Amino acid sequence: MIEAGSNVIGTGDAASWWKGAVIYQIYPRSFADSNGDGIGDLRGAIEKLDHVADLGVDGIWLSPFFTSPMADYGYDVADYCDIDPIFGTLADFDTLIDRAHSLGLKVIIDQVYSHTSDQHEWFKESRSSSKSAKADWYVWADAKEDGTPPNNWLSMFGGSAWSWDTSRRQYYLHNFLREQPDLNFHNPAVQDAILDVTRFWLDRGVDGFRLDVANNYFHDIKLRDNPTSGRTDLSRPYDFQHHRFNRSRPENIAFLERLRAVLDEYPNKTSVAEIASGSNLVRSLEYTEGQSRLHTAYNFHFLENSSPTPGFIESALEAWTDKDAWPSWSLSNHDVRRALTRWSDADGSPARAKMLLALLLSLRGTIFLYQGEELGLPQGDVPFDQLRDPEAIRFWPDNLGRDGCRTPMPWSSEALAAGFSEGQPWLPLDERHRQLAVDKQTNENGSVLEFARQFITTRRSCQALASGDHLPVRVQDLDSLVFERRCGGQRVLCAFNLSETETTHLPLDQYQSFSPFGALCLEGALESGKLTLGPNGIFIACEEG
Missing domain, CATH: 3.20.20.80 (Glycosidases)
Structure with a gap:
């Protein structure tokens, strides 16, 4: 243990x-x-x-x-x-x-943070009256003249992203299920309440947060229609739109910086954003840029x-x-x-x-x-x-x-x-x-x-694998992925055969002096300057500087 x-x-x-x-x-x-x-x-x-x-x-x-x-x-x-x-x-x-x-x-x-349950006390108060203290804590909008929703936004789970509420006689926004109304982050009081939640769990000893759909906090205040994605090979209606106006809004960045400032009040905490976007990599980099936004992101x-x-x-x-x-x-x-x-x-x-x-x-x-x-x-x-x-x-x-x-x-x-x-x-x-x-x-x-x-x-014991740089190694093979990890004088060669059936032979004589991690090299061997990788082959080897 x-x-x-x-x-x-x-x-x-x-x-x-x-x-x-x-x-x-x-x-x-x-x-x-x-x-x-x-x-x-x-x-x-x-x-x-x-x-x-x-x-x-x-x-x-x-x-x-x-x-x-x-x-x-x-x-x-x-x-x-x-x-x-x-x-x-x-x-x-x-x-x-x-x-x-x-x-x-x-x-x-x-x-x-993007949304709550419709059973949350905040939403119960918000839907009770357009004059309640939390009336604008969620995203409410009037119907069009013909009674249809305010715009063409779609829910991830199918159908319109808007549901009619008989109490307020308005539509409310839900990017997911109708039971998951979206919070209105344009309201500073909502942001403050969410940051109080952040402090509650930090005070309780957590070491960080995974932020669900972190690019979904804000919506376009003008409620403009989303353009079409231009794709026709899709089975889910949501993907027929380019979600320009109901996610990944520029206002998101300022709130993430407020969130990071709260995290920085506590030692050794971290944040990881979940990014679901048509530009996954671009958005992930944007949300982790510099030292004032989130620590890291996955997509x-x-x-x-x-x-x-x-x-x-x-x-x-x-x-x-x-x-x-x-x-x-x-x-x-x-x-x-x-x-x-x-x-x-x-x-x-x-x-x-x-x-x-x-x-x-x-x-x-x-x-x-x-x-x-x-x-x-x-x-x-x-x-x-x-x-x-x-x-x-x-x-x-x-x-x-x-x-x-x-x-x-x-x-x-x-x-x-x-x-x-x-x-x-x-x-x-x-x-x-x-x-x-x-x-x-x-x-x-x-x-x-x-x-x-x-x-x-x-x-954990190898600095190059844990935190080293990534350097691609170009090989002329459709099935093989090869790269180096480097930290200081330590170099680690990582090679994988992504094929389940083919054996590959790669000329890598420059790595002949590397010492393989024996238990981690499966169906892979480097001999006379040629790396052979069987189906699903793995070769991990190290050179100490």
């Missing part, structure tokens, strides 16, 4: 602990259930933190656990400063913070693409050439199909899982590892009649939604519900996951789990 305080900070600067860190995402509802109601909770997460610490990661990111009617499973917050009873209590959260810190783990929590560049190529991956890495801007990367999370399914010809093999883990953990940036990714879990199979995700139900069968990546974490291959719960899980367990359970892979030579532990440990 990792001992308390043993995590190594890649940069050597406590204030920059997040640079190069590996953060493990816990989706509490599906991680571990402590009371048998079939829903994961904070107590369950506390009981399983040893597993997370044993991976060697630097911290955890907890998806929402706040009071919520669960229309969007916690991303519709009804009280920003309390815990939903299904997850536990504030005392449980305090215990989790203490336990995580005793294991050397930082704690990042989700903050959903859907790797999360939505279904056919990785060396050029596609390298183009994203090269965008972050400004060393003052720091990227974050993830291949899987609670919103998309698991990478092993999305980036494989079938459901993926252990070899494929290891190659994707090695690729992710070799990147320059902060790494987010989604629960179960260390086990090589494929996307879970959830029958239509057991779907819970409103997006999946709305767009079935073209969009299978998010339930398949949220199925229960398998802890014990022989136990009821694979050790996730003693009751009926809220989502069905995919029986294929039993054979990939934590107990089956722990101390099993060659397992995906043990490989993940080895690679994370190597990254």
Whole structure:
């Protein structure tokens, strides 16, 4: 087990602990259930933190656990400063913070500032009257003369982004579900209230925030129509528009700077923005520019693409050439199909899982590892009649939604519900996951789990991998991605065969003197100046200066 305080900070600067860190995402509802109601909770997460610490990661990111009617499973917050009873209590959260810190783990929590639940007391007051104290805390607008919504903005989950409210006889804006009304950030009182929420959790000991849809805080005050995207090959109506006026507004930057100023009042805190934009990389760089905006950002560049190529991956890495801007990367999370399914010809093999883990953990940036990714879990199979995700139900069968990546974490291959719960899980367990359970892979030579532990440990102990520069190595091969990581005199060669079937042979005689990390080199060998990579091959080698 990792001992308390043993995590190594890649940069050597406590204030920059997040640079190069590996953060493990816990989706509490599906991680571990402590009371048998079939829903994961904070107590369950506390009981399983040893597993997370044993991976060697630097911290955890907890998806929402706040009071919520669960229309969007916690991303519709009804009280920003309390815990939903299904997850536990504030005392449980305090215990989790203490336990995580005793294991050397930082704690990042989700903050959903763009919108609230329609059950939030703020919205109840706002909708009660156009003369209420919080009347303009949300985005209200009159109908057009013909009774239709104020403009053409669309909801991410289908249909108009406007819903009629009979109390106020106006439309309110919701970029997501109608149960998720958007806050009006043009109102300074709203900004102040949100920053008070930020301070509440910082005072409680969290180490940072993952900011949900951080480019969605502001809307165009003139409510101008969005232009068309020009694309015709799409299945979701939302993507037929270029969302110029209902997200990524220039006013966002000033609020993010206010938020960063609050974070800077507390030592060694961090912020990571989730960016969902038609210009993912551009927006991510914009939101992390300089020292007055957010610390880092991740986006859907790797999360939505279904056919990785060396050029596609390298183009994203090269965008972050400004060393003052720091990227974050993830291949899987609670919103998309698991990478092993999305980036494989079938459901993926252990070899494929290891190659994707090695690729992710070799990147320059902060790494987010989604629960179960260390086990090589494929996307879970959830029958239509057991779907819970409103997006999946709305767009079935073209969009299978998010339930398949949220199925229960398998802890014990022989136990009821694979050790996730003693009751009926809220989502069905995919029986294929039993054979990939934590107990089956722990101390099993060659397992995906043990490989993940080895690679994370190597990254933490190797300055070049943790925080070094990224230098592409050009090779004439359609399947191979090769780059160097450098820090001081230390150079690490990272090479991956993205093909599941082809063997590649690369002339890399300039690296012949490099020493391979033996346990991390799978189906890869450098002999006589030629690097051979079998299907899903990995070659990691180091030269000390």
